[in-house]
Amino acid sequence: MQQTVAAAEFLAACALSRVDAVGGFARDGLLSSQEVFTQQLVTGLSNGMIIALIAIGYTMVYGIIELINFAHGDLCMLGAYFALTVVGALGVDQWAGTGGIMGLVLVLVGTAAFCGSLNWSINRLAYRPLRKASKLSLLVSAIGASFILVNLGLFWGGLPMDVFADGTSSAAPKAFPALVSAAPAAQIGDVIYSRTDLLVLCVTLPLMVALTYLVRFTKLGKAMRAVAQNPTGASLMGIDVERVIGASFFIGGSLGGFATVVYSLYNQTVSFQMGYRMGMDAFIAAVLGGIGNLPGAVLGGILIGVIRSMSDGYLEARWTNTVVFGILILILVFRPSGLLGAKLREKV
Amino acid sequence: MTSAVSATSSPAPQSGGPRAPLLRVHGLKCSYGQAQVLHGIDIEVFAGEIVSIIGANGAGKSTTLMCVSRINRSSGSIEFNGASIASLPPEQVVRQGLVQVPEGRRIFPRLTVRENLEMGAFIRSDKDGIESDLQRIFEMFPILKDRALQQGGTLSGGEQQMLAIGRALMSRPKMLMMDEPSMGIAPILVAKIFDTVKNVLNAQGMTILLVEQNANAALRMSNRAYVLETGNVVLTGSGQDLLRDPRVREAYLG
Numbered sequence: 001m002q003q004t005v006a007a008a009e010f011l012a013a014c015a016l017s018r019v020d021a022v023g024g025f026a027r028d029g030l031l032s033s034q035e036v037f038t039q040q041l042v043t044g045l046s047n048g049m050i051i052a053l054i055a056i057g058y059t060m061v062y063g064i065i066e067l068i069n070f071a072h073g074d075l076c077m078l079g080a081y082f083a084l085t086v087v088g089a090l091g092v093d094q095w096a097g098t099g100g101i102m103g104l105v106l107v108l109v110g111t112a113a114f115c116g117s118l119n120w121s122i123n124r125l126a127y128r129p130l131r132k133a134s135k136l137s138l139l140v141s142a143i144g145a146s147f148i149l150v151n152l153g154l155f156w157g158g159l160p161m162d163v164f165a166d167g168t169s170s171a172a173p174k175a176f177p178a179l180v181s182a183a184p185a186a187q188i189g190d191v192i193y194s195r196t197d198l199l200v201l202c203v204t205l206p207l208m209v210a211l212t213y214l215v216r217f218t219k220l221g222k223a224m225r226a227v228a229q230n231p232t233g234a235s236l237m238g239i240d241v242e243r244v245i246g247a248s249f250f251i252g253g254s255l256g257g258f259a260t261v262v263y264s265l266y267n268q269t270v271s272f273q274m275g276y277r278m279g280m281d282a283f284i285a286a287v288l289g290g291i292g293n294l295p296g297a298v299l300g301g302i303l304i305g306v307i308r309s310m311s312d313g314y315l316e317a318r319w320t321n322t323v324v325f326g327i328l329i330l331i332l333v334f335r336p337s338g339l340l341g342a343k344l345r346e347k348v
Numbered sequence: 349m350t351s352a353v354s355a356t357s358s359p360a361p362q363s364g365g366p367r368a369p370l371l372r373v374h375g376l377k378c379s380y381g382q383a384q385v386l387h388g389i390d391i392e393v394f395a396g397e398i399v400s401i402i403g404a405n406g407a408g409k410s411t412t413l414m415c416v417s418r419i420n421r422s423s424g425s426i427e428f429n430g431a432s433i434a435s436l437p438p439e440q441v442v443r444q445g446l447v448q449v450p451e452g453r454r455i456f457p458r459l460t461v462r463e464n465l466e467m468g469a470f471i472r473s474d475k476d477g478i479e480s481d482l483q484r485i486f487e488m489f490p491i492l493k494d495r496a497l498q499q500g501g502t503l504s505g506g507e508q509q510m511l512a513i514g515r516a517l518m519s520r521p522k523m524l525m526m527d528e529p530s531m532g533i534a535p536i537l538v539a540k541i542f543d544t545v546k547n548v549l550n551a552q553g554m555t556i557l558l559v560e561q562n563a564n565a566a567l568r569m570s571n572r573a574y575v576l577e578t579g580n581v582v583l584t585g586s587g588q589d590l591l592r593d594p595r596v597r598e599a600y601l602g
Contacts (some may be wrong), residue, residue, distance in 0.1 A: 071399075170515050201532065217469070219466075222459065222466060222467060225456065225458065225459055225463075226459060229457055229458055229459065230456055230457075232419060232450070232454060233450065233454035233455065234456075235419060235439060236417055236419070236438060236442065236447070236448050236450055236454065236521070237442065237447075237467050237470050237471075237515065238439045238442030238443055238447075238470050238471040238519060239435075239439060239467070239470050240439045241439075293542060318356045
């Protein structure tokens with residue numbers, strides 16, 4: 001336990017980046033260059049899928065009310081504390097076998113419901129009253145919501161959560177118990193496919209498929225697209241625009257909830273500042289893919305994950321932000337609307 | 349085409365006494381910020397009628413429809429089918445059976461033609477009925493069937509107007525409010541659209557309130573009309589009377 005906490009604090013010190021450890025292998029030359037590449041790719045894809053899930057929350061809200069929801073990363077952070085509290089209160093980390101899997105599902109679904117409801121409420125309290133105000137007012141309101149969530153996280157961090165030793169300050173990173181066995185799921189050559197990698201895939205992929213189905217084929221999904229493209233027209237068709245916006249916040253928030261549990265399991269640590277890092281990566285991913293575009297958010301997330309991982313492995317972790325932002329700037333210079341963003345306005 | 353797409357308007361039993369209008373607007377006032385756009389206008393539309401509102405740019409024609417649809421805030425009374433709709437949200441107005449085909453069409457550009465029509469039926473949940481109405485719209489405007497899987501934004505102006513009309517009909521309204529259906533459309537398509545409105549929709553019993561700058565075409569097909577000038581109704585009468593009225597001829601038909 002003590003070791004885990006120490007490790008967690010070390011990791012938090014490295015900007016919450018687990019992949020630094022893997023980066024060491026590349027320079028130590030323990031793995032063949034092929035294997036290093038594959039390992040970095042696996043790590044990058046796993047991180048990328050998590051980032052993508054959070055990026056969807058940004059892009060959905062932007063698509064529908066043209067707001068960069070600055071509170072989204074911090075919403076995910078609060079979700080992590082919620083997950084940690086549930087794990088501690090129910091002792092989920094002690095459940096074994098099938099119970100362990102059920103516990104994991106419980107934590108995932110519970111956190112998704114928590115984040116979805118919280119996001120819905122934030123929209124109701126902080127954004128909806130400003131619907132007719134300028135976009136700038138809305139943005140300032142989002143930044144305010146972000147501050148409030150960060151401080152709630154700081155407060156929450158000071159509460160006893162039953163899973164770590166007493167005496168940690170509210171600001172200190174908390175270890176997230178390993179609900180998934182550390183034993184590798186598969187090993188090919190020296191490349192390790194961890195069970196967490198597998199979990200990431202099992203959580204993110206079905207959610208993305210489900211979301212695609214929802215947006216493309218269901219009545220709610222079509223109404224969401226209609227509201228995004230033309231709110232007045234949607235209103236004239238009998239669509240309750242506010243309800244559709246609320247549903248978008250709920251869905252975007254709950255995807256963030258799923259993502260934050262997986263993120264916490266992957267990084268094994270939770271801190272009140274993690275929302276900034278999660279939010280920043282996901283926001284960049286959404287912009288990179290073309291903000292407002294759902295497949296763009298997924299593509300952007302995966303790209304950011306892989307770029308980060310490659311930079312961690314082949315350069316050094318301290319250069320990673322430079323690389324990521326450098327690529328973002330280049331893409332915005334040459335494709336201002338992002339990789340998959342609309343190039344032209346439609347004729348209306 | 350067998351039954352009307354939506355002719356569900358059934359006037360109250362006419363056992364003596366004057367018929368009540370389907371839509372009654374009284375003392376409607378509306379402002380954009382400091383500027384008052386409507387100064388208290390009265391409009392009545394009876395079931396089965398085509399009524400048009402004509403007038404110059406900026407007279408307040410579109411604003412009137414936006415107020416009745418409850419998109420714009422307004423004061424004054426708005427009654428539809430015997431009940432006040434003046435405090436309903438826009439989506440509830442649609443549920444009462446009063447639907448607008450907005451100016452500039454306001455179709456959903458990145459939804460397919462079919463999806464656009466499905467959104468018109470948003471307030472309904474009878475799948476079979478929706479599907480059969482969809483087929484009726486495709487019969488009425490066959491070009492929409494050809495373009496069913498295309499994005500709405502790729503359609504020409506005339507096709508978008510047909511889509512907007514079809515979309516509005518998908519809710520099975522009692523009454524249709526059309527805002528400038530001829531705007532920015534090739535004359536041959538305008539004729540086709542007006543013909544459909546008069547000889548298909550209205551012939552099947554659809555009540556229509558039409559806002560038009562093309563006064564000549566509008567008056568020809570209307571039972572009655574209102575002339576709007578700077579937010580006031582200045583003239584009203586039958587379509588034929590207004591066509592012959594020297595003031596109308598000079599100002600709008602010149």
